[in-house]
Each structure stands twice: as structure tokens, then as C-alpha cells.
Amino acid sequence: MIVDDSAVARQAIACAITNAPGLAVGGTASDPILALRRMRDAWPDVIILDIAMPRMDGLSFLRHLMAERPTPVIICSSVAEQGSKTALDALTAGAFTVIAKPRANLRDFLAGAADDIIAAIRAAAVANLRPLSRPTLPPPPPKLSADALIGPRTAGEMHATTERIIALGTSTGGTQALEAVLTRLPATVAGIVVVQHMPARFTAMFAERLDAVSAIHVREARNHDRVLPGQALIAPGGRHLMVKRAGAQYYAEVVDGPLVNRHRPSVDVLFRSVARFAGRNALGVIMTGMGDDGARGLLEMRDAGATTIAQDAASSVVFGMPGEAIRRGAAGNVLPLDDIPAALVRFSCGSRR
The missing domain is CATH 3.40.50.2300 (Response regulator)
Structure with missing residues (x-):
């Protein structure tokens, strides 16, 4: 119509x-x-x-x-x-x-x-509360991986900190999904970093809107921002977001760079950085979105000892990204959207389930 x-x-x-x-x-x-x-x-x-x-x-x-x-x-x-x-x-x-x-x-x-x-x-046509399959589209062009910006974690890297961090990745349908999650979190939740596929100029307004309706503080990430409890940093549209660590403290690194999985920001870039610098102290969540960005990065997080979650098909607007993560064995847990906020709170309080 x-x-x-x-x-x-x-x-x-x-x-x-x-x-x-x-x-x-x-x-x-x-x-x-x-x-x-x-x-x-x-x-x-x-x-x-x-x-x-x-x-x-x-x-x-x-x-x-x-x-x-x-x-x-x-x-x-x-x-x-x-x-x-x-x-x-x-x-x-x-x-x-x-x-x-x-x-x-x-x-x-x-x-x-x-x-x-x-x-x-x-x-x-295959979106919105239906049993979903990935869209039938022409074969995508060759795409860069997170290797273009950050190398994979090595076995010798240490994660000697108890500070916990949560990484969220989402795309199509993610504006509603992120609002459903972030607005239900208490100010005591672990520090959160977010990649939502959005063009430049969208993300600042989106963060301001979420900040106004959430108990936690939400804003667009800036280079060298500390990742703090009770705060969510959203990757700026058109730039990659990575997490680095100085001692026991995590901070954001916002960088330019090539498209990764045809996206900038890329969920894979964020997840790989979290796998590398947070390891088992991290929780990774991949939610609704087209394509497969984030699936490989979530698997790297799980291999590094992190807790991992994928949103289920029934509650995803598009089951591409979480579906691919599940297929690759990256998701330790598969949860409906309504159950994800409680999982984030439990992780912040020390539970790994």
C-alpha cells in the first residue's frame, strides 16, 4: 500500500x-x-x-x-x-x-x-513479529572484518580486573529494542557500550531521547570517555567505537576507519575490543538487525570467557544478526527482549547466568 x-x-x-x-x-x-x-x-x-x-x-x-x-x-x-x-x-x-x-x-x-x-x-516484508528468514537479496560485495581496525585477542593477554562491562549491538528495529532495555535498568547497572547502526547526526539525538526517559545516563560516546556504572555510551554515527583499558578502568576509543561488514560503526569492532580487553568480565548482547554484523565478534567474546546473549526470533524485528550469532554458537543464552534487562542486572550484581 x-x-x-x-x-x-x-x-x-x-x-x-x-x-x-x-x-x-x-x-x-x-x-x-x-x-x-x-x-x-x-x-x-x-x-x-x-x-x-x-x-x-x-x-x-x-x-x-x-x-x-x-x-x-x-x-x-x-x-x-x-x-x-x-x-x-x-x-x-x-x-x-x-x-x-x-x-x-x-x-x-x-x-x-x-x-x-x-x-x-x-x-x-519479512520483518515485524513474524517467523523470519533472512531477506533474499543479491549477494553482498566482499566486506572487511574487524581485522581492519583491531587485531584479535591473543592467549597471553590478561584480564586482571573485576570491573564489569556490557556491550550491546543492534541494527534494524534496534531503536525500539534499546529503549525497551535501557529504560528498565537501574543506575547501579555495569557500564554499557552500544553500537546501533545509524547515520551520523542521528545518534546524538537518539542518546538525548533515551537519557530523558532512563534512570541511567545515556549519551553519545566521545574519545577517551570512561565507561562507568550507570552510564551507556552510544557509538557516534559514522565512527567506530572500541573499548580499551588502562589498569582496571575501561575507556572508549572513537575512531574513523573503513566500513566493517559494510557498517561504520560496526558491532564486530566493538565486540572484538571488548573480548580483547575485558574477556570474562564482559557481557555481550546482540539484538534485532539485518545481516551478520556482530556474530563473529560475539563468538570471540564467548571464546574469551564472556557471557553472551542473543535476542530470540519471536521478539526480534529482524532475526538476521542474532540468528547468525546463534548459528555460529556465539550465544550462550537466547532470550526474549523483555528478559534482557533482568539479565543485565544479574550480570552487574555478579551472576554469570
Whole structure:
């Protein structure tokens, strides 16, 4: 279902979908009220949604859908520019992804962005509270591993500290998952480092929002920040986050570098650094997300003696990253999202279960 008040946008998106094998346009609507009326007869698998529309705005419609009947929604809007508060609000409300369209030359843009829109539709179609399989997409190009930034742990490295640390990695659906976890943690929880796949400029706003609704302090990581109990440091969009240690104290290292697993920041980079410098004093958690970033790093953490957790399929928006970690034997525990906060608290209090 395409919901957009622009006839040009509806026509161009519909044309791209019609030309894609295995996809069909179930309907179009110029506003959410009309869309709801038409969707009663045949509910769509994926909705492409504008934001600025008459009678009901797209964000209100998105929140209504997620509360009443969760459905994969791709935001395609000129007011949801990359890094904007509107785009972050859409992701937080449950949008699968956001595609920013220009205010001018719309038809040319949509023709050029057709492949991205089709790829987003195919990925969204297997998301949101369904038995999920990894999206059927063209074979990915060769990708760099964490070796590009940090070497693997060696047997001689010591982890002589009792200070505990928690590393979280997530991607698609992670904005909601992280909020569900971080807002349920007490200020006594061990220091937390987070990689959420996000573009630059998103992460500072995202951290500010989580900080406002959490008992712990949440902010974007800066180079040489101490990793402290009761605090979560989120990797800045467009930069890698690693953990290093000076004596018994952990600190953040924020660096530029190549894409790892086609991501910057990369979960694998963070997890490898935690395996190397924290070892058995660490807890690694991999949550909802497409692809396999973090699966290898979580296995390295487990091999180093860390406690490891993967989010289960039923509660993951996309079961790619946690599913791959489980397949590789990296997950010591597989938990639904609602059980992860308590596991973090238990680990912080000294339990390894």
C-alpha cells in the first residue's frame, strides 16, 4: 500500500514496484484515513508512507498502526531528511526504515532510487513479529572484518580486573529494542557500550531521547570517555567505537576507519575490543538487525570467557544478526527482549547466568 498525497510519488513508486518480480501494488491512497478504509478489505504486507499529508499526518498513522496492528512501514518523505528529528521520531515509532525524498525533481529521484525502494520492501516484508528468514537479496560485495581496525585477542593477554562491562549491538528495529532495555535498568547497572547502526547526526539525538526517559545516563560516546556504572555510551554515527583499558578502568576509543561488514560503526569492532580487553568480565548482547554484523565478534567474546546473549526470533524485528550469532554458537543464552534487562542486572550484581 502506497500512502502519499502526491500523485506523482504514488505513480512513480507504483511503477517501480510493478516492474519488480514478486511484488505487487495492493492499493494507493492520498491520506491515511482513505488508506485505512481500503486496507480493511486486503491488509498489505508493507506500507510506504509519506509524513506530511492532509487529515492525518504520517507519524500519527504510524503510531496507530504499531499500536493496533503492527505492519512493516517504510517512510518515504521530504520532511524526513537523514539525521533529522522527524526521521528519528519515525524510527522510534516503529518505522522499518526511512527514505528521504527531495522537495523538487521528485519523479527523477524516485526513478533513480527505485532499487533502494525495492530492496527496502523485500527486507521489510519479512520483518515485524513474524517467523523470519533472512531477506533474499543479491549477494553482498566482499566486506572487511574487524581485522581492519583491531587485531584479535591473543592467549597471553590478561584480564586482571573485576570491573564489569556490557556491550550491546543492534541494527534494524534496534531503536525500539534499546529503549525497551535501557529504560528498565537501574543506575547501579555495569557500564554499557552500544553500537546501533545509524547515520551520523542521528545518534546524538537518539542518546538525548533515551537519557530523558532512563534512570541511567545515556549519551553519545566521545574519545577517551570512561565507561562507568550507570552510564551507556552510544557509538557516534559514522565512527567506530572500541573499548580499551588502562589498569582496571575501561575507556572508549572513537575512531574513523573503513566500513566493517559494510557498517561504520560496526558491532564486530566493538565486540572484538571488548573480548580483547575485558574477556570474562564482559557481557555481550546482540539484538534485532539485518545481516551478520556482530556474530563473529560475539563468538570471540564467548571464546574469551564472556557471557553472551542473543535476542530470540519471536521478539526480534529482524532475526538476521542474532540468528547468525546463534548459528555460529556465539550465544550462550537466547532470550526474549523483555528478559534482557533482568539479565543485565544479574550480570552487574555478579551472576554469570
